[in-house]
Structure formats: C-alpha cells, structure tokens
Amino acid sequence: MESEELRHRILKQHEALREQIRSLEVLAREVAEAEEGGDLAPALRRGAERLLRRLEAHRCFEDENLGPALVGADAWGSERRARLTADHAEQRRLLREVFTALRSPRVHPAVVVRRILHLTDHLKADMRDEEAALLDPAVLRDDVVGTDVITG
Numbered sequence: 001m002e003s004e005e006l007r008h009r010i011l012k013q014h015e016a017l018r019e020q021i022r023s024l025e026v027l028a029r030e031v032a033e034a035e036e037g038g039d040l041a042p043a044l045r046r047g048a049e050r051l052l053r054r055l056e057a058h059r060c061f062e063d064e065n066l067g068p069a070l071v072g073a074d075a076w077g078s079e080r081r082a083r084l085t086a087d088h089a090e091q092r093r094l095l096r097e098v099f100t101a102l103r104s105p106r107v108h109p110a111v112v113v114r115r116i117l118h119l120t121d122h123l124k125a126d127m128r129d130e131e132a133a134l135l136d137p138a139v140l141r142d143d144v145v146g147t148d149v150i151t152g
C-alpha cells in the first residue's frame with residue numbers, strides 16, 4: 001500500500017469514527033437529560049460498545065500499517081511511531097475505564113454519560129493531532145514507503 005492510499009484509508013476511518021462519535025454524543029446527552037437515564041441507557045451502552053469495537057480495529061490497523069510506514073519515512077520515524085504507540089496506550093486505558101462503567105449495572109447512567117463524553121472529547125482531539133502530526137503528506141511520503149512493509 002502506498003502512503004497516499006494509507007492516508008486516505010485512515011482518514012476515511014476517522015470520518016466514520018467521527019460520525020459514530022457524533023451519534024453517540026447525541027444519545028449520551030439525551031440520556032443525561034432523561035430521569036435516571038430513562039429507556040435510552042441500554043442503547044447508549046450498546047452504542048458505546050460498538051464505537052469501542054470499531055476503535056479497536058482502527059488502532060490495530062494503524063499499529064500494523066501506519067507505525068511501519070512512519071518508521072520507514074525518515075529519521076524521526078521511530079519517534080513518531082513511539083508517539084502513536086503512546087497515544088494508543090492512553091486510549092486503551094481510557095477505554096478500559098469506560099468499558100468497566102458500561103458493564104457494571106450499578107454505575108449510574110450519569111456517570112456512564114460523563115465517562116463517554118470525556119472519552120469522545122479525547123478521541124476527537126487525538127484524531128485531530130494524529131492527522132496534523134502523523135498523516136501530513138510531508139511526514140508520510142510516497143517515495144519512501146516500501147511496499148514490502150505494508151500489505152494490508
């Protein structure tokens with residue numbers, strides 16, 4: 001896969017994630033406004049679990065494809081990959097927190113809502129930073145990405 005295609009695929013995944021995040025935020029706010037979460041709380045839990053699954057797939061895709069492409073791009077590649085890895089580790093930590101809240105029936109819907117909105121804020125900022133720092137055409141260049149490095 002060439003770096004242009006890789007960038008295009010990641011940006012497309014980001015768009016899909018943003019779309020899903022927007023719907024989840026709407027639902028989270030509705031739950032927050034309803035008394036005790038109303039009937040929407042189960043839908044919020046399901047929606048959040050769907051987002052978390054998609055995120056997991058996205059992170060794996062980036063770890064497998066973007067990481068090696070960055071390393072191959074230039075002398076700062078290893079540092080950039082380290083940043084990607086650190087960002088993903090932080091995402092995993094936050095996600096585990098949200099998962100725990102989602103799966104525990106004793107956690108009040110208001111707390112679930114707060115955790116979800118904190119996570120979605122974090123994810124939106126992460127995608128913005130990732131696009132600026134790691135997906136910029138000056139960083140992820142076509143001429144230096146080996147086709148043997150990336151196949152997926």
Ligand SMILES: [Fe+2]
Nearest residue numbers: 059062088130
């Ligand atoms: Fe990422």
Ligand SMILES: [Fe+2]
Nearest residue numbers: 014062127130
């Ligand atoms: Fe990403």
